[in-house]
Structures are given as structure tokens and as C-alpha cells.
Amino acid sequence: MFEAAEIGHTLSKRTYEREVPKLRQALLAAQYELLERKRFPVVVLVSGVDGAGKGETVNLLNEWMDPRHIQTIAFGEASDEESRTPEMARFWRALPPKGKVGILFGSWYTDPIVRRVLGEERRSSFERRLERIRHFERMLVAEGALVIKLWFHLGKDAQRARLKKLASSKKTSWRVTREDFRRFAHYDEFRSVSERALRETSTGEAPWHIIEGANPEYRSLTAGRLLLDGIRKRLDGPPPVLAPPAPPPVPSIDRRDVLNTLDYTRTITPQAYDTQLEKLQGRLNRLTREKKMRERSIVIAFEGMDAAGKGSTIRRITRSLDARHYNVVPVAAPTEEERAQPYLWRFWRHIPPHGRTLIFDRSWYGRVLVERVEKLCGEPDWMRGYHEINEFEEQLAEGGVILAKFWMAITLDEQLKRFRARQKTPHKQFKITAEDWRNRKKWPLYERAVSDMVQRTSTDVAPWFVIAANDKKWARIEVLRSLCERIESCL
Amino acid sequence: MFEAAEIGHTLSKRTYEREVPKLRQALLAAQYELLERKRFPVVVLVSGVDGAGKGETVNLLNEWMDPRHIQTIAFGEASDEESRTPEMARFWRALPPKGKVGILFGSWYTDPIVRRVLGEERRSSFERRLERIRHFERMLVAEGALVIKLWFHLGKDAQRARLKKLASSKKTSWRVTREDFRRFAHYDEFRSVSERALRETSTGEAPWHIIEGANPEYRSLTAGRLLLDGIRKRLDGPPPVLAPPAPPPVPSIDRRDVLNTLDYTRTITPQAYDTQLEKLQGRLNRLTREKKMRERSIVIAFEGMDAAGKGSTIRRITRSLDARHYNVVPVAAPTEEERAQPYLWRFWRHIPPHGRTLIFDRSWYGRVLVERVEKLCGEPDWMRGYHEINEFEEQLAEGGVILAKFWMAITLDEQLKRFRARQKTPHKQFKITAEDWRNRKKWPLYERAVSDMVQRTSTDVAPWFVIAANDKKWARIEVLRSLCERIESCL
Structure with missing residues (x-):
């Protein structure tokens, strides 16, 4: 050579x-x-x-x-x-x-x-x-x-x-x-x-x-x-043509997927909730203060349909952490500087050094969810997204990051109930926009995207936890428990 | 208490x-x-x-x-x-x-x-x-x-x-x-x-x-x-009203200022230029490689009317530096993230650790130049700008930064000549815009702003060098010489 x-x-x-x-x-x-x-x-x-x-x-x-x-x-x-x-x-x-x-x-x-x-x-x-x-x-x-x-x-x-x-x-x-x-x-x-x-x-x-x-x-x-x-x-000339990625995923013939096979009827009593919440928050707090955590960091991604309860669940997590050691990144439309860079750049820029916890409220999965469904990028782009995301997460894991990803799953009916409730509560009205109603019509498309996403990106180093969230309290407990177990399994 | x-x-x-x-x-x-x-x-x-x-x-x-x-x-x-x-x-x-x-x-x-x-x-x-x-x-x-x-x-x-x-x-x-x-x-x-x-x-x-x-x-x-x-x-309510800064500067009664008293007739022969340029570039190169420079960094700001020769002068400086150790920051319209922060944030974000050289092509003086003249900010804003800039520069100096600021001064006639020449040169036409012609009309306002700026912000820790630049070559030599002397005086 x-x-x-x-x-x-x-x-x-x-x-x-x-x-x-x-x-x-x-x-x-x-x-x-x-x-x-x-x-x-x-x-x-x-x-x-x-x-x-x-x-x-x-x-x-x-x-x-x-x-x-x-x-x-x-x-x-x-x-x-x-x-x-x-x-x-x-x-x-x-x-x-x-x-x-x-x-x-x-x-x-x-x-x-x-x-x-x-x-x-x-x-x-x-x-x-x-x-x-x-x-x-x-x-x-x-x-x-x-x-x-x-x-x-x-x-x-x-x-x-x-x-x-x-x-x-x-x-x-x-x-x-x-x-x-x-x-x-x-x-x-x-x-x-x-x-x-x-x-x-x-x-x-x-x-x-x-x-x-x-x-x-x-x-x-x-x-x-x-x-x-x-x-x-x-x-x-034109940009180089890369070999197309694998053909797009097809839905399973029996139409069963991770979302529609979930048991949405699980609930928890308020009393059991209070007891378990306190216990789990204490457990999480102790985990993040372990000596070994000085050489690790935690990155958590939350995804879910509108009104699935991401925000309130995140607050249950942050309450057990020390505000000096965590950061919550709400992912919204990219800034000018972010748009001038490859897609994952806007997430890499937040990746913390060891000892910290970073929570993404919506995440790099936007590429294979909203960008796919709303056609904000081409099919080749979201198709290569799965692999790029897996690479990204493997690199984080090798760099000492403990990863956990949560899909907060609610049913179409439950979402409708929550939207209506929000409209009636003065200080929550700002949370409901015309876009939210519009998104409901694309529910089946989102469902398919979620199913493909979980199938292609739930890995050993970065597992997906699909949480039935029709009962908010039950979901919060599930998230906290899964998170604690996930961290324990990585230490 | x-x-x-x-x-x-x-x-x-x-x-x-x-x-x-x-x-x-x-x-x-x-x-x-x-x-x-x-x-x-x-x-x-x-x-x-x-x-x-x-x-x-x-x-x-x-x-x-x-x-x-x-x-x-x-x-x-x-x-x-x-x-x-x-x-x-x-x-x-x-x-x-x-x-x-x-x-x-x-x-x-x-x-x-x-x-x-x-x-x-x-x-x-x-x-x-x-x-x-x-x-x-x-x-x-x-x-x-x-x-x-x-x-x-x-x-x-x-x-x-x-x-x-x-x-x-x-x-x-x-x-x-x-x-x-x-x-x-x-x-x-x-x-x-x-x-x-x-x-x-x-x-x-x-x-x-x-x-x-x-x-x-x-x-x-x-x-x-x-x-x-x-x-x-x-x-x-309204934002707090701060006590107004000192009254705005008034021009001196005899109308003499740092720009109109400059000798614009100085020139240099091509031969002398070549010899001196090489000598000065070598001197600058040696200076930046001095051991002491590991504990220092250099920040240079260039300002000047359009077509004053900032870019070509900067290139004469960078040629004597190692590309791995310098950075040129061209200052243009602020990005979205920059607009959401105090004015000086967009400059602070570039300040390098020791051992590096940073050259600003236009700088934080925009506040008291273009923003003042074009009324992009209120009078109280640019008036407090002088003091804030002096503070900023003092902080840099105390942090080990060697500062030098250059105003490349040309006359109105010389600018016209250069504009016309640019219009005739195919690969330079992009450098001339309608705005450049418009700016010429505000020349007297800019002149006053420059005069106020030099008077209020030329300090021991960050002196202004006002360089007559009607002869480009003479100006480059002057800049290089001043820069070398400035660095030597700080080591």
C-alpha cells in the first residue's frame, strides 16, 4: 500500500x-x-x-x-x-x-x-x-x-x-x-x-x-x-450515493407488537404507591452516591406519545438525585448551530463526564419517530438511523455510561382523556396545542415506528423499557424500579 | 449584617x-x-x-x-x-x-x-x-x-x-x-x-x-x-432602570481626532517590504514559541472600515504561526444561541486556554461601532459598553492573555478606489455589497465612534494601535512590528 x-x-x-x-x-x-x-x-x-x-x-x-x-x-x-x-x-x-x-x-x-x-x-x-x-x-x-x-x-x-x-x-x-x-x-x-x-x-x-x-x-x-x-x-455535482441500507421494516403478519400486547390495566393503590415511591427514590439516591459511580455516568432517555407522563416521571427521578449532579435536557427544535451539524451532534454536546446523570426528555430517537412519521428526513436517513443510534449508544457504554431508555406507553383513549383534562385545568392549557390533536391522527404510524424502534435498538448496552402508563403511578414505580435494577446490573 | x-x-x-x-x-x-x-x-x-x-x-x-x-x-x-x-x-x-x-x-x-x-x-x-x-x-x-x-x-x-x-x-x-x-x-x-x-x-x-x-x-x-x-x-413590570452612565462623549472643539491627524502618506518600497516582512514573521514565530508563552495566550482584535485590509493583514500574521495553535474568528451576525445571552458571551466562548493565539476579524467593539452607528442598541447600551469592554479586557489580561487591538485606518478616497477595484476583479466581486456603499454615507458617524472608542478603551493592558493603511504593505509591516513589540513588552 x-x-x-x-x-x-x-x-x-x-x-x-x-x-x-x-x-x-x-x-x-x-x-x-x-x-x-x-x-x-x-x-x-x-x-x-x-x-x-x-x-x-x-x-x-x-x-x-x-x-x-x-x-x-x-x-x-x-x-x-x-x-x-x-x-x-x-x-x-x-x-x-x-x-x-x-x-x-x-x-x-x-x-x-x-x-x-x-x-x-x-x-x-x-x-x-x-x-x-x-x-x-x-x-x-x-x-x-x-x-x-x-x-x-x-x-x-x-x-x-x-x-x-x-x-x-x-x-x-x-x-x-x-x-x-x-x-x-x-x-x-x-x-x-x-x-x-x-x-x-x-x-x-x-x-x-x-x-x-x-x-x-x-x-x-x-x-x-x-x-x-x-x-x-x-x-x-450531487452528493455521493451511498448503498441503500437494508429494506425498511415490515409489520409482523399477525399485527402484534410491543405496544398492543402490553397490559394497560395494571394499577397501584395510592398507599402502595407512596410506600414504594419513597423506597425506590431512596434506593436510587444511594445508587448514584456509590463510589463506583464516580467512574460512571447515567444517561436516561424518555420517549412517549404526548401526555404520556414523561415530565412527571422525570420529576420523580430528579427528586431522588442531587440537583448539583444531574441535568435534564428537553429536546425541542434544533438551533441554528445544531442544524449545521450531523444529527447526533446535538446530543453528543450534552454528554457529561463521569459522576453525572443526564436525562433527555425526548431524545435522539426523534430521527426514527417524529422525523420518520412527519417525513422530516428521507427514508434512507431514518433507516440508517437505527444503526447510527446503536453505534452511538455502544460508544457511550464503552465510555462508562449506564444507559436506560423508557417508552411511556398509553392508549389512544387514555390520551384523549388526558387532553380533555388538560384543557380544563388553567395552568395546564399551555401544554395542549393544535399540533397535539393533529398528532393523534398519526397514531398508527407512530405505533409502527415505535415497534420498529424497539425491535432494532433495544440492545444489551442500552435496553428499552416499554412501560404501560395508563396508570401514571404504576408507571412511575415501574420506571424507578427498572432504572434501579438497570444501574445495579451495570455496577 | x-x-x-x-x-x-x-x-x-x-x-x-x-x-x-x-x-x-x-x-x-x-x-x-x-x-x-x-x-x-x-x-x-x-x-x-x-x-x-x-x-x-x-x-x-x-x-x-x-x-x-x-x-x-x-x-x-x-x-x-x-x-x-x-x-x-x-x-x-x-x-x-x-x-x-x-x-x-x-x-x-x-x-x-x-x-x-x-x-x-x-x-x-x-x-x-x-x-x-x-x-x-x-x-x-x-x-x-x-x-x-x-x-x-x-x-x-x-x-x-x-x-x-x-x-x-x-x-x-x-x-x-x-x-x-x-x-x-x-x-x-x-x-x-x-x-x-x-x-x-x-x-x-x-x-x-x-x-x-x-x-x-x-x-x-x-x-x-x-x-x-x-x-x-x-x-x-418593566426591567429595572439603572442609573444612566456618564453623558455621551462630545467631539473635541478643534475637530482633531486620532483618525484625521494620522499621516496617510507613509509608504514602503516593495523591496523593503519583502525584507521586513520576512524578518518580522520570523520574529513573531520565535516569540510564539518561547517557553514563557506556554503560560500565556494572545488575543488580537482587528477593526477597520470596509476594505481597510483586515483580512490580508490577518493572513500575514497567521502565516508566521503554526496552524495548530491559532484560530481566526470572523465575527458576523450572532447566532440564535448567542442572541439569548449577554453581549460579551459570544466572545468569551472563544477565549482559549494558554499557549494559543486567537485573532478576531471584527470583535466586541461592534457594540460601540456598528451597533452605535446603526442604532442596533440604545445609547445606554453602547455607553456602558466602554466600561464593560475595559473590564473584559482587564480580566483577560489578568488571566494571562496578551491583548493587541488594531484599527486599520483608510481615507474615504482610498476606500472608493478599493471598492472600484474589487468590482473589476471577478473573484473579489462577492466582497462588495450594497451595504458597503450604504456604509460609506455614514463615514463621519463611524469616524466619531472610532475616535470615542480609542479614547475610552485604549488602556495599558489592551492598547489600540491605529494604523494608517492607505498603503497596504506599509500597514502590514506596522501591524506586525507593533504586535511583536507588544508581545515582547508583556513577556
Whole structure:
């Protein structure tokens, strides 16, 4: 794979001087058009061998284009707070919005490769991380991003020579650290691990470009042209067509599903409710204060039809927590900044470091519920949503998050009763809008979406709890009990 | 000051049980109205004596209201990254947007008070920090925030008893730490320092409310009512009228100002330019790589009339920096999230930790330039802007930031020449809009605004460099030279 980048590519200074002005002008024009039309973000990954000119090239790209609209972010090791948050959170935060170019120096590739080279990561885990990356990049592309991956390569002799040369001059010695030389000792392992990583992540939608790094003119012009080509093609043509996901789910032939087979008649006496509520709240409180919880966090998602009792159930949970350690995120229409990012960005931004509890009132399942039913996104979008959500939740779980998801299930009749009651109660009238009545007509569509959702996204790491909620009190007890059991099973 | 909170306030359980439901309903109604109208944010500070029921009260407030629209944030000691960023940055980030309630547990008061008590802060520096706080809170109120400050107090005997009682029960012992007892040993100093802090920061616009913390019913109902009262009054009445700032500046009688006395005829030969540019870029590059810079960061603001050459000058600076360590922020119309916050929030959010360079292409001076001239804010708003900006910059400087501000000055004729040239150059036409032509008509108003701005905000910690920029090359050299000298003078 790297052979073609060890043949001594060069470019004369004269050709370079002649070509650069044209390239710059074209790059600038493309950048401004991108900025103007705000159709997609450009994610440029810069990785490769130390001393192969990564830093210089990034600086050049910033010089050639308008640096005001480029975000260059260099990732070092995770900071203290970052290491207490799921790994991908910091990369999500660094994604450029639509219309901008983000140059990620380092990136999600560095840690798996380095750890594998140093023998700190087993083959199987390394492979799984690469698979993760493939899915992540596929999602970025599906969400509209242009992903350009540049790998700067140097043969072993070339790298040795380059590091020595850099170190020998006062002007450049700061570019080389002892760490670089230490890593050079692992050159062969690094080459082999990198090759595997590149091979497995060179997908149709986000291929790697390997650039020989020895000759500055060659590598700079190559990188610049790759960037220009990529942006130009996406500006002038249609977005890439990704292979369609699996065919959409079909309802089971007998029409039975998780919602219509639920027993909605369960109730609890007020007295039993009071006793159990207090007991469960105490249990939850003690659980969140356990020592082990300092290394974990809790993320709870609530979904349900309108008036299913999400809010009042959430309040029963928060009452057993310390207000200093939880956060409730009501999910409403996305803000401008959120709309300029991939769908899951607006949820990643809230993911807390360890020791905290985060409750979503409606969640990332909007994609496969309201967005599907109301046709706010295309079928391919919500169809890939299931898988993206499973990936998201697996990443949270691996990052120490305990996940629990609740569907508060009520019947159509019960909803009608509650709507009418709300209309009669002055301080609850604001909760009923014309949209709520309109949504009732789509009940069967929602039911199908819920059924598909539970089937496809109830996993070991993030199980769904479908709670019959016609009796509010019974539902609250069920939620609290399930939540406690869920946490206990994770500790 | 605390005497009135040591007289043993109590409330019977019966009265409490009777009053709470009414209070809750009123609080909820107020909260939803606030949320609906999104007119102002509510900032609740919770501070006071350990063991006086702060945590319990915060939990209760969350219970009484809808926790989905409350942000409760507990501030501990600054994290590693936070301590490498100006102190106030983390508090700015925690401010609630319009329509929401933010409960800040701890806050900007904790550190000054604790350090003063432990003798780590001198009297004069303590006083200055209190003054800072007064200005900060005044700004919050002027920007529309409702600031409610609750201080929970306990007499010495009461605190001793309370800490012991909490520690003795398994159910509550987690609320008391060894640190709490250690701090109790300093009770008298703490009382006296707190009293001073409260006295000096109990302003008309953001007074302290001292609540005796011994009796749970009394303290909870008092806190809830204070919150309700505050929100209700602001919802039903007009925002508070702050004393007007000093009268607006008048132009000097002889009409001479920093712009019209500038020598616009200075030029540089292309040859001298090339030599000096390279030299200065090298000097700047070396400066940013100095060891001392690891404890500092650089913030540069560029302002100037349209076509004054800000962008091209910025590029001459970034070319001498490493793209991994700088960021350029082009300031455009604020986003939705930014509009829901005090004016300076949108700049604070970018303030980098040490070791980085941040360049603003247009800046927080928009308030006293375009917003003043185009009447996008009222006269009182831009008038208080000068002082708020000076405060902001002082805080940055104290946090290790090296500040430099450039006004790129061109003449009206020169601008016309550049506009015409841009219209003739295909890839620059997008830079000229109808608004640019319209802005020319307001030139004299802008000139006056610039003159006032330089006069009022050129300070030791953040000097203005007014650069004659009719000759672009001469201006770039001047900017680079001034910038290098500025950094050198700060190291």
C-alpha cells in the first residue's frame, strides 16, 4: 500500500511556482462558494509518519485559503476531563459546521494505531475500533460531510534522514521531539499497523490518499489539489450515493407488537404507591452516591406519545438525585448551530463526564419517530438511523455510561382523556396545542415506528423499557424500579 | 449584617404544608411564562455557610419547578483546563439563556472569599475582586438578566450543631466532608470576610438576600418566595432602570481626532517590504514559541472600515504561526444561541486556554461601532459598553492573555478606489455589497465612534494601535512590528 509513496516523487521548484498561484485562486474560490452556499462541511484528516510534512502542509493550506473559515484542531492526548467522557465526544465537538473547512490534525485514528503499535491494544479490539471508524465516517458522509483523508508517508530511510535534518537546524529543531525519535524505533510496526488501518478504512465514501512526504513541493501541491478536487466535485455535482441500507421494516403478519400486547390495566393503590415511591427514590439516591459511580455516568432517555407522563416521571427521578449532579435536557427544535451539524451532534454536546446523570426528555430517537412519521428526513436517513443510534449508544457504554431508555406507553383513549383534562385545568392549557390533536391522527404510524424502534435498538448496552402508563403511578414505580435494577446490573 | 439571620427564624410544619402547594403552583406558572416569553434569564446564586441547607434548597427548587428548564451548576475548584483560561470564562459558559433559570451553586464569590479567609489573598486584591463582581453583575442586569442572590446563614453554634447532626446519621453523612469541618475552624474569619463581601456587593440591581438556614421549613419557603417574587415582578413590570452612565462623549472643539491627524502618506518600497516582512514573521514565530508563552495566550482584535485590509493583514500574521495553535474568528451576525445571552458571551466562548493565539476579524467593539452607528442598541447600551469592554479586557489580561487591538485606518478616497477595484476583479466581486456603499454615507458617524472608542478603551493592558493603511504593505509591516513589540513588552 505504501510502495507507491516510496518511489521518490518530486516536483521541480519551477513547476511548483507556476502551479501554486492557480491552485490558490481556485481553492479560495471554492472556499468562498462553500461558505456562501453552506451546503456541506469539509472534514480534512491529516495523519501519517512523523516528519513527513503534516504540520507544514496544514500551515500551507491555511495560507492558501482564507484562514478565517478554517478550523484547524490538533488533537493531543485526551485531557483529564476528556478522558472522563466517552472517547468520541471530543471529535464530535471539533466537527466543522456546514460551509466551513475543519482540518483535524491527529484524529480518531491516532489512538488506535499508536496503542496497537505499542502493544497496548489487542488485535480484536483494534479491529473493532476500525469498524467503529468506518461506521462513523459513513455516517458523516451520509449526513452530507465531505471527508478527505490525507496520509503523509515516508520510507524508513527517508524518515530517519528527515528527522535528523530537522533536528540539526535551529530553525526547525522545535518541530522534532524526543517522542518522535522514540516512535521511530517502532517504524516497522507502525508501518504495518498503519497499512492495516488504512486498508480497512479506505471506503468508497471516504478513501485515504497517501502522499509521499519527502519532497515539499510535491506533497504540498498534491495535498492542495486533492482538497480542491474534493470540494469542487461536491460543489458542482450531487452528493455521493451511498448503498441503500437494508429494506425498511415490515409489520409482523399477525399485527402484534410491543405496544398492543402490553397490559394497560395494571394499577397501584395510592398507599402502595407512596410506600414504594419513597423506597425506590431512596434506593436510587444511594445508587448514584456509590463510589463506583464516580467512574460512571447515567444517561436516561424518555420517549412517549404526548401526555404520556414523561415530565412527571422525570420529576420523580430528579427528586431522588442531587440537583448539583444531574441535568435534564428537553429536546425541542434544533438551533441554528445544531442544524449545521450531523444529527447526533446535538446530543453528543450534552454528554457529561463521569459522576453525572443526564436525562433527555425526548431524545435522539426523534430521527426514527417524529422525523420518520412527519417525513422530516428521507427514508434512507431514518433507516440508517437505527444503526447510527446503536453505534452511538455502544460508544457511550464503552465510555462508562449506564444507559436506560423508557417508552411511556398509553392508549389512544387514555390520551384523549388526558387532553380533555388538560384543557380544563388553567395552568395546564399551555401544554395542549393544535399540533397535539393533529398528532393523534398519526397514531398508527407512530405505533409502527415505535415497534420498529424497539425491535432494532433495544440492545444489551442500552435496553428499552416499554412501560404501560395508563396508570401514571404504576408507571412511575415501574420506571424507578427498572432504572434501579438497570444501574445495579451495570455496577 | 448577619444578626437578623441568627434570631432563630422558624415556621411550623403546618403552615409550611399549607403554603407550599400555592407557592409551587405560582412558581411553575411563572417558570412557564418565562419560558414562553423568553424575555430574560434568571440567574440564581446560592452561597453561604456550610450546612445551612444550600444543597437541600437547590434540590427543593428543582422539585418545585420544572427541572427540565433549570440548569443547576455546582462549581468546584477550577479544572486543569479551566485554570489555564481566564477565571470568569467558566462562569460565562454557565449563564442560562433567556427564558431559563440557572442556579449557580458556588459562583464567582466562592474563590475570593475562601482565599481571603485562608489568608491567600491580600485585602487590596480582595477589594478589587469585589469591585469586579459588582461590575459583572451590573452588566448582567443591564443586559436584561434577573439576578437573585441567596446567602444561607447559620450562627456559629448552629453550624457546629448542624454539621455534627448531619455527620451522625448514615442517611446524611455524605453531605458533610472533612473539608467542611476544617472550614468550620475558620468560622469567625469566614463570617467577617463574608459580611464584607455581601456588604460591598449588595447593590440596588443585585442585592443579597440573607436567609437563616437552621429551620428547613423557614429557609425553603423563604427561598422559594424570593425567587417567585423576583420572577413575577420582572414578568409583570418593566426591567429595572439603572442609573444612566456618564453623558455621551462630545467631539473635541478643534475637530482633531486620532483618525484625521494620522499621516496617510507613509509608504514602503516593495523591496523593503519583502525584507521586513520576512524578518518580522520570523520574529513573531520565535516569540510564539518561547517557553514563557506556554503560560500565556494572545488575543488580537482587528477593526477597520470596509476594505481597510483586515483580512490580508490577518493572513500575514497567521502565516508566521503554526496552524495548530491559532484560530481566526470572523465575527458576523450572532447566532440564535448567542442572541439569548449577554453581549460579551459570544466572545468569551472563544477565549482559549494558554499557549494559543486567537485573532478576531471584527470583535466586541461592534457594540460601540456598528451597533452605535446603526442604532442596533440604545445609547445606554453602547455607553456602558466602554466600561464593560475595559473590564473584559482587564480580566483577560489578568488571566494571562496578551491583548493587541488594531484599527486599520483608510481615507474615504482610498476606500472608493478599493471598492472600484474589487468590482473589476471577478473573484473579489462577492466582497462588495450594497451595504458597503450604504456604509460609506455614514463615514463621519463611524469616524466619531472610532475616535470615542480609542479614547475610552485604549488602556495599558489592551492598547489600540491605529494604523494608517492607505498603503497596504506599509500597514502590514506596522501591524506586525507593533504586535511583536507588544508581545515582547508583556513577556
